Amino acid sequence: MKLATWNVNGLRAARRKGFDDFFQDVNADIFAIQETKMQEDQKEFEFEGYHEYWNDADKKGYSGTLIYTKEKPLNITYGIDGDGYNDEGRIIALEYEKFFFVNVYVPNARPELARLDYRMSFEDRFRGYLSRLDKIKPVILCGDLNVAHTEMDLKNPQSNKKNPGFSIEERTKFQELLDAGFTDTFRMIYPDTVKYTWWSYRFNARKNNAGWRIDYFVVSDRIKDKVKEVDLLNDIFGSDHCPVQIELDI
Numbered sequence: 001m002k003l004a005t006w007n008v009n010g011l012r013a014a015r016r017k018g019f020d021d022f023f024q025d026v027n028a029d030i031f032a033i034q035e036t037k038m039q040e041d042q043k044e045f046e047f048e049g050y051h052e053y054w055n056d057a058d059k060k061g062y063s064g065t066l067i068y069t070k071e072k073p074l075n076i077t078y079g080i081d082g083d084g085y086n087d088e089g090r091i092i093a094l095e096y097e098k099f100f101f102v103n104v105y106v107p108n109a110r111p112e113l114a115r116l117d118y119r120m121s122f123e124d125r126f127r128g129y130l131s132r133l134d135k136i137k138p139v140i141l142c143g144d145l146n147v148a149h150t151e152m153d154l155k156n157p158q159s160n161k162k163n164p165g166f167s168i169e170e171r172t173k174f175q176e177l178l179d180a181g182f183t184d185t186f187r188m189i190y191p192d193t194v195k196y197t198w199w200s201y202r203f204n205a206r207k208n209n210a211g212w213r214i215d216y217f218v219v220s221d222r223i224k225d226k227v228k229e230v231d232l233l234n235d236i237f238g239s240d241h242c243p244v245q246i247e248l249d250i
Helices: 011-015 019-026 116-136 168-179 185-189 221-226
Strands: 002-007 030-034 051-055 065-069 075-078 091-095 100-105 139-144 182-184 215-220 227-232 244-248
Touching: 002 100, 002 139, 002 215, 011 019, 030 100, 030 139, 051 091, 065 091, 065 100, 100 116, 116 139, 116 168, 139 244, 168 182, 182 185, 182 221, 185 215, 185 227, 215 221, 215 227, 215 244, 221 227
Parallel strands: 002 030, 100 139
Antiparallel strands: 002 244, 030 065, 051 065, 075 091, 091 100, 139 215, 182 215, 227 244
């Protein structure tokens, strides 16, 4: 099974930059998108052979998640337990026979950590939600988690220790998720590899590869042996993030 995730930073803009070609070429069984920045009723396109599930933010042009899947799920849940954070379109969970597939766009803590309390509350509620799902069947989580876990996961760790995405509070919450029975698949397969998924549009960051790894596939520990490969597709443009692809035997 091939799965992909990509924060497109605006789906309509990404489509003007080659998204459709990439989508067709990757031919994923499930494709998760974050930051659609549009409402479903604004779309004038479709991808043949896929079911699609949108969670739009109330505010137009902001946030939003979307999943394309070849196989129709047994159930679809938006937000945490069908409610939490749907105002910002943050979460979609699809239930299949053997697993849950969860797409998330985790809130940014914002400059000077102005939204850190909101972020911490989200982390606790979301971790509890994933743990409850995990008691039913294994979970495959993907998306923009807005955190670089370790110093290996960003170019300039020393100057970013109090910045959003690398604060000790956010990194600790990510570790708590792993400690709750989940595995960071890329780091499992590539424990010593330095590779990124997001680059600022400023200071020629992508050209200089001054990036952060903040986009993930995380799976329940009991299916981590099913992961065959994880790729951070740095050569794919169209957003300030790159796609992440995973192959599992499940």
